[in-house]
Amino acid sequence: MASRPTVTDRNPHPVPSGSVPRTAALLSALVMGLGQMYNRQWWKGLSFLIIEIAFLVVFFDFLNMGLWGIVTLGTEPFLDHSIMLLAQGIIALILIVFGLGVYGLNIRDAYRIGKIRARGEKPPTIGETRRMVTDRGYPYFLVMPGLILLVFTVIFPILFMVALAFTNYDLYHSPPARLVDWVGFSNFINMFQSELWRNSFVSVFSWTIVWTLVSTTVQFALGLFLAVLINQKRVRFKKFFRTVLILPWAVPSFVSILVFSGLFDGHFGPINQMLGMLGLSGIPWMTEPLWTRIALLLIQFWLGFPFSMALCTGVLQSISSDLYQAAEVDGATAWQKFRNITLPLVLYATAPVLITQYAFNFNNINVIYLFNQGKPAVPGQSAGGTDILISWVYKLTFEVHKFNYAAAVTIIMSLFVMGVSLYQFRKTRAFKEEDLIQ
């Protein structure tokens, strides 16, 4: 590096004119690799060319079919399966985006190397290129397998779902016997014009908000409270308390929820039997919406507090005791110490996790569905009395097969939850890019 030769003291190539980078880029835009060959990088050019040919040969039929399918959604019932065509079309689009990415890379590379040549320098040899790719490419090598999986498990479902919301895919339009068609925004419009659906949406949505806020906030507060209690110096048997109280997290949640549905059973459940022994009448846990909601919240507190407790314990142990000693010297009460030292530090450290917890409970179908399947039924709406948006969507999808409405509701709720989370994430520090790590 120290003795890099200048343009004047070596001149192995005749200095080409200033239009080299543009010509190279144009050639590469025409046929992948052509610009590289023009730059006399034969091997690289050849590789790009082979990639292009292989891509087109392997995928041409698939892309052709996919694009045709996603536009028409099929023309012959029984022969064309609209939903399969839609999925193929989306994958074709993903492949095209990926192909365009490589194509863009190829043009940029031709332009960059062209510039080097225009300066009269020698373009890197194949050996140098390879070394650079293995060195600079290492992070891509690490990230690539995960990224490919993410494209299929996260991106594909979202695209698929958004597409479904604009079709008429329901029980009466289900392939292969029937074709599905694009219908524009009519699902959204119809849903909000029908009173039944509007009522259902409003009541489910409001309960979802209450559910999310109350369950997450209380489970976190309870966890923090217990962590603080156990963390006091004078409390003994710390290990015992921490181990036992983490049990609800250790037991698989679907088991606990099903067990709770037995515990809360209106007739034979031990909770009502105990109330009976105390001379109280049993509570209709499973049949009155209000009581079912209370039961669900109680269960979620039980399920959720150990995670917060473990998390907060970790943070508490990392807070320097100097802070508290200084506060004691100043005569702070226990509450003041908690309010002004513990709480801000804990919230600061756990904010991102807390946000994901809110999002988790917003989407927490397990508790709602496994406990009581969103029941009891409520007249005048298509959702059960304890259904949150996600369990309602689940029923719309797998019980009544109204895929189009389910997708429309999903889009509305996703925009909501993503918007709120994005706003919150931006406000917290942990997601800001810090390049000053260590």
Place this chain on the structure above:
Amino acid sequence: MRTYTWKSHLGLVATYAILLLMVAATVFPVLWIIGSSLNPGTSLFSSQMIPDKTTLEHYRWLLTDPDSQYLTWYWNTLKISLINASVSVLLTAGTAYAFSRYQFVGRKYGLMTFLILQMFPPTMAMVAYYVLLNMVNLLDTHLGLILIYAGTQIPFNTWLVKGYFDTLPRGLDEAARLDGAGHHTIFFRIMLPLAKPIIAVVALFNFIMPMADFLLPQIVLTSPDQQTLAVGLFGFINEKFGQNFTRFAAGSVLIALPIAAFFLMLQRYFVSGLSAGASKG
């Protein structure tokens, strides 16, 4: 100090009272289900927490009766959990390391984008998974299920592990680089061993997740002998509620006990790894 004595004693008593109350609330459902599993009858109606006569009949039925598929489910679940844990750890550790130590296109917003995208509700995604797996002929296979699990866990766990890697001093890998160690050597020989606590956390998360998941396998695995424990047990309780309750109880105990024991054993790693990952993320 002196004036606070009686007050602080009261505080301590209150602390213990609250803790013991919580311990009772925590342990009660667990004891109840163990009690139920030892009842002679099969229904919820006749089940008592402390049965007059205890029997291991339900355990025997689950494990040995020819009609019981419990062992098949158990084996399926264990297999899925183990493979999922190993695949996920490899994927996540690599991705997190790249995010922690390298500059590359998409580093700045990539992780956050996926974390936000994942808030897209998963139920409707199941239709997409069904169609996707059907397309590549992986429907009703464990491989298909594992690929979905392994993919969807990446963003959150990567974020967790990246936070942990960020806390490891950069001097370590820089020194190794100066000594001529390559990318692979630094990653596998130096960074991964140092990140053991958080790796244990991620492995455990991914080991437990398939055991607790009910919705996805119910849709993706269609034939009875491919099913997992969660689906099978839900069947016990859902078909004729209460009629198979004690069998369900025994089945639950058999799955919850090993997981809980495993979990409590690794708890130490768990809390330290999690808080380190979270607070520096």
